[in-house]
Amino acid sequence: MNNLGPAASLRLGSQIQAAKATNWLLGGLGDLLVQVENPKWRENPYPLYEQIRQKGPLYRGLSGTWATTSHALCNQVLRDRRFGVKNADGSPVTGGALGAVANTYPESFLDQDPPDHTRLRRLAAPAFNPKRVDGYRPRVQQIVDSLLDKIEGQETFDLIKDLAAPLPITVISDLLGIPDADRGDFAEYGARIGEGLSGVHSIRQAKDLIHVGSELVALFDRLLKERTKDPGDDVISSLATAVGEEKMTARELHGTAMLLLLAGFETTVNLIGNGVHALLAHPEQWAQLRDKPELAAAMTEEALRYDPPVQATMRIAHADIELAGETIKSGQLVGVMLAAGNRDPEVYPEPDKFDITRTGGPEHLAFSSGIHYCIGARLARIEGEILFRSLAERMPLLRQAGPLERRESSTIRGLRAFPVTAKFPAQRSQ
Structure with a gap:
């Protein structure tokens, strides 16, 4: 299905139009979950999350899908093995146009329930063990310094294109063993796939x-063949060995490598963009970080809580489950609203306040929870901490220099363009 023929295009077009019509109808009838996809909430979805929260710990939309904004319930659903990411028979949950497109991609362990999830994640995990990841700190600092050296002295620059994207792309590409010549399109690829997670809205987008x-897939298949013959000290070489030992298939390697690549920089790009946006929108917090750059690690955690890159995820019940006084029937979907859980007033005092000195409360849900907890969380935290600290030390005058451009997605929240300047403001003539 790499090239959509007339019949497939017609079928996809019908699915897209049907989904649009259904969402328009349900949204008009007051389904708050459907309204999450409305572009009017893209700039600030948090008031809508609060409307859903006011309906109780569990909200059921008109489509029959459940959702929770409760931190405790989000965490419970993510940890309960009776909920999965696939149907109980192992078939994909996603249908319609998005499902048709998703079916052309190799599955990763993020798309799997145990035992396949356990097997595949275990093969990738050694690359992200704490000791190895901590060993990347000097390399991350070197990359950050190099990027800041390039943009220092410029009147304005784009925080996303010139800083937030190149850092994690370089780090995860180094880790995977991606040749320099193959890295050029990764930021754009990640942005397109991230926007697709909220749904496929046109034939052009599907194609x-x-x-x-x-x-x-072609890139990773080529690297698999190369590393099988000439292995190195990188993740793809390790996975190629696993393929040779029949611990995973070549298709599973493609899916695992794709997940690590995209998740490895997509989360961090948006952590950086959202975090700097929050800082500059709260000058007193930016001043605190400038005065105490050692707050950078705490700043990273607060940025992840306050405006997380991944806003929500979905689980499906594999059995009838009692939850918050309601019965979730087998086969019913539950939207786990991570960003809303991160602002749950039951666990975070003044949850809508951005406070880089915040202490107490449970761990935020930006990296999910349970068996699908983000495998690269430690690496993302290190990248965020080093970059935020370096900005505070080297660019204390940083401020927004033009309008933002947001990503066209409700699931992955981030910026496409963020013009900034680190120069002194021009003096007004008297």
Whole structure:
């Protein structure tokens, strides 16, 4: 299905139009979950999350999908093995146009329930053990310093294109063993796939997503063959060994490598963009970080809590489950609203306040929870901490220099463009 023929295009077009019509109808009838996808909430979805919260710990939309904004319930659903990411029979949950596109991609362990999830994650985990990840600190600092050296002295620069994207792309590409010549399109690929997670809205987008997927699969298949013959000290070489030992298939390697690549920089790009946006929108917090750059680690955690890159995820019940006084029937979907859980007033005092000195409360849900907890969380935290500290030390005058451009997605929250300047403001003539 890499090239959509007339019949497939017609079928996809019908699915897209049907989904749009259904969402328009349900949204008009007051389904708050459907309204999350409305572009009017893209700038600030948090008031809508609060409307859902006011309906109780569990909200059921008109489509029959449940959702929770409660931190405790989000955590419970993510940890309960009776909920999965696939149907109980192992078939994909996602249908319609998004499902048709997703089916052209190789599955990763993020798309799997145990035992396949356990097997595949275990093969990738050694690359992200604490000792190895901590060993990347000097390399991350070196990359940050190099990027800041390039942009220092410029009148304005784009925080996303010039800083937030190149840092994690370089780090995760080093870790995976991606040749320099193959890294150029990764930021754009990640942005397109991230926006697709909120749904496929046109035939053109569907074709684009399928093309991106096929390009990445071709890259990883080529690297698999190269590293089988000439292995190195990188993740793809380790996975190629696992393929040779029949611990995973080549298709599973493609899916695992794609997940690590995209998740490895997508989360961090948006952590940096959202975090700097929050800092500059709260000058007193930016001043605190400038005065005490050692707050950078705490700043990273607060940025992840306050405006997380991944806003929500979905689980499906594999059995009838009692939850918060309601019965979730087997086969019913539950939206786990991570960003809303991160602002749950039951566990975070003044949850809508951005406070880089915040202490207490449970761990935020930005990296999910349970068996699908983000495998690269430690690496993302290190990248965020080093970059925020370096900005405070080297660019204390940093401020926004033009309008933002947001990503067209409700699931992955981030910025496409963020013009900033670190120069003194021009003096007004008297």
